[in-house]
Amino acid sequence: MEVAPDFVPEVTKDCLEKKQLRSLLKYACKQISLKEFSEAAIAEQSKRKLEADQIKKKQIKQAAINAEKNKKRKIINKILKKYDLSISFINHGDINKLKHMIEKLDHGSRLNQDEIAWLMVTRKGFHAGYYTQRLREKYHSNEAEYYSSKFIRTKNPWDIINASSHFRKCNQSKKANLILIKINTDKFKSKKIKSAFNTTFGGVKRDLRNLDEALSLGSQAHLLTPKDFRPCTLLGAVNIEIGNYDEGQSWYKKAIERGATEKSVDDDLRSIFMRLDKSKRKDLAIFLYENDPERYRWVKKYIQ
Incomplete structure (x- = not known):
């Protein structure tokens, strides 16, 4: 007895369609002969293999792109963190x-x-x-x-x-x-150059806490260029740091008279102030506030 085409259940048809087994579906539904099915199945298999290969290539390519992106992201994150x-x-x-x-x-x-x-x-x-x-x-x-x-x-x-x-x-x-x-600074012919050298060298000595040498170099620089504010700023800073507040303020005043801005001097003072230990900070706060309560109002909270 010949089987009717609609004998194939719908669920089976859907399954074969989803799996793209269309030639098998047609054969099951008696729409093509066995010979036609065999030929169509071979063609379908080749097509599916080609499509699968293409999908795999795309996946490999995308994986490589993602890996490169992740590599770059890690490199960026590493250098940013540094x-x-x-x-x-x-x-x-x-x-x-x-x-x-x-x-x-x-x-x-x-x-x-x-x-x-x-x-x-x-x-x-x-x-x-x-x-x-x-x-x-x-x-x-x-x-x-x-x-x-x-x-x-x-x-x-x-x-x-x-x-x-x-x-x-x-x-x-x-x-x-x-x-x-x-x-060898003896080779320096210009007083300006010698003064600038001594000032920066004095700053280095100050950083290294060789404060006597810093004062000496600052004084030499000031003698060479008495109208330059930079040696005065150095001498002001070092004197404040060693506790010679009046002397330090005197040098800072000279620095402003010679071209330094009040803001730069106050920034310098604030930097020194914040590096001091608690007791010395309070002493300097009292000195500054008594000297000019409006200009140094920011130290008031350290006095109490």
Whole structure:
């Protein structure tokens, strides 16, 4: 007895259709002969294999793309973490440019002032933007190495003076000291250069807590260029640090008279103040507040 086409249950039809076994479905429904089924099945198998291969290739390609993305993400996260930044903190549109700048610094290259400005102001709502303390220190370290190497070539004293300034700003005053002690200043013909050298060397000695040497170098610098505020600022800072408050204030006053801003002097004082231990901080707070309660109103809370 011949089986009717509709004998095939709907559930079976659906199953064969989903598995794309269309030739088998047609044969089961008596729509094609066994020979036609055999030929169609071979063609279907070839098509399914081709489609499966294509899908597998796409999956492999996508897996490779994902792996590369993950690799890049890990590299970005690693270098960001090194400089105290987080991917969640960075605006999406800034990532590539920021990564490029950080990689430049990390490899020892220099950034120009436009790039530094971009780091500082691009991330709105934060005081230093993307310019973290570690990035700042790396920038100054690269600059210090640049000017040190340049000095070896040029013997231009301004290069080593610039190098010293940058070494100080990245906590490498010991390295600056080792370089500066080897410099023969007798070869410097200009008083301005000698004064600048002594001032930066005095700053290095101050960082290393060799305060007597810092005072001596500052005094020499002031004698060489009595109208320059920079030696006065150094002498003001060192005297404040050793407890000679009146002397320190006198030098700071001279610095302002010679061109230093009151803000820069007050910032210097605030920096010194915050590094002192509790008892010395209170003594300095009392001195400053009695000297000018309006200008130094920020110290009042440390007196009580």
